Amino acid sequence: MNKHVKYIRKQARKHTEWFSNCLPMIASENIISPAAREMMLSDFQDKYAEGPVGDRYYEGNKYVDNVERRVKKLARDIFGVDYADVRPLSGTNANQAVLMALGGPNKKITAPDVSDGAHISSARFGSVGFRGMEPKTYPFDVDEMNLDLEGTKKLIRDVEPDIALFGRSVFLFPPPLDELKDVFEEVGCKVWYDGAHVLGLIAAGKFQNPLEEGVDVMTGSTHKTLPGPQKGVVLSNPEDEEMEEKLSAGAFPGVLSNHHLHSVAALGVALAEQRKFGEKYAEQIVSNAKALGQALYERNIEVLCVDKGFTQSHTLAVDVEEHGGGETLAEKLEEANIIANKNLMPWDDVESAGEPSGLRFGVQALTRLGMKENEMDEVAELIKKVVVDDAKPSKVKEDVKTLREDFDKIHYCFDEGEKANKHWQIL
Secondary structure: OOHHHHHHHHHHHHHHHHHOOOEEOOOOOOOOOHHHHHHHOOHHHHOOOOOOOOOOOOOOOHHHHHHHHHHHHHHHHHHOOOEEEOOOOOHHHHHHHHHHHHOOOOOOEEEOOHHHOOOHHHOOOOHHHHOOOOOEEOOEEOOOOEEOHHHHHHHHHHHOOOEEEEOOOOOOOOOOHHHHHHHHHHHOOEEEEEOOOOHHHHHOOOOOOHHHOOOOEEEEEEEOOOEEEEEEEEEEOOOOHHHHHHHHHHHHHHHOOOOOHHHHHHHHHHHHHHHHHHHHHHHHHHHHHHHHHHHHHOOOOEEOOHHHOOOOOOEEEEEOHHHOOHHHHHHHHHHOOEEOEEEOOOOOOHHHOOOOOEEEEEOHHHHHOOOOHHHHHHHHHHHHHHHOOOOOHHHHHHHHHHHHOOOOEOOOOOOOOOEOOHHHOOO
16 A cells, blocks of 8 residues: 555554544534535545536536425525525635625625634635625623624614624524614624534524524534534525625625535435434533533633523633633543634733633533533533642543543434444544
């Protein structure tokens, strides 16, 4: 075998083995089911399908068309919308498609600030800026970990944006969309919601439903609380045919060509699983997040928003400045096989992104592996050993491995009980 191929296969196998002994707690990741992973290995990965279903620029797409029609219907049904585009390659790519459709250099946009948990694509140095737009950021209430309602109303009235963008990457609580409806109507702006992190919770009815609260278009990635492949969606009830055409053209030919057909098929499997198992899965995610927040708090770890129950989503935000800061502790946790990420807190400057005050924890992957509230207490104790007790990560790693021995299978899917790394055995 070629030495480069051997090396790459070896690294992939090592990664799989490592993560089978880890606590995966990155809030923006999840684990797809074996049935969805099978689609990622299918012949669809080698093919092109430029253009809309039934009117492709290439031949050889009759089965591709059948799949994409079904996946779009699943998305429309699950989210209760008239329009669903499953072509975007990621959440950011979906955001780019909306910006291509509705934004532009002469357009004004309001958005959350990156320090307040916004995704980088909404920043001047991200996709919004790439489209020639300068975002005006909402005032933020740190105690509530949410938008300052009156300040946000004032900003929107003052700016009179063409687009008002909501949604964050540290997404603990729903933004107050209902209370802002009158302002949206007064200004006449399009309202866009980046629901990447909470897409599975929205689909299950366990978070706010933005499209019922004044939102015109919702984007999201499909691999966070919705446990599908790395892909993106655009969802909307377009006000007219012109808006629908703009959204479609924003995706193709706007920001993508071929749209990775194997991941469309995998997304279809994930959506079918969401329809059957999503409600129970989402309930357990939120319950686990709250339980982990309480368990960490009881161990003298400063989880934000204790008075609000810590979170209404899958995510916890933790201030660890007094214990060494986010970067140092994320690295120590990784040495202990606890995989989380450093994260800006609202009081941090964007320039301090490399050394922020906080950590972000997500429980959606642990929940997917079958963990429940009791295990969250064990997880909190392991985190505490690293963060508070300054225990040797190598010692904690062994305890993490022991905990994972009983949690190596996928739940809330059609392959219930199958091992997460089933298809990697060939390596």
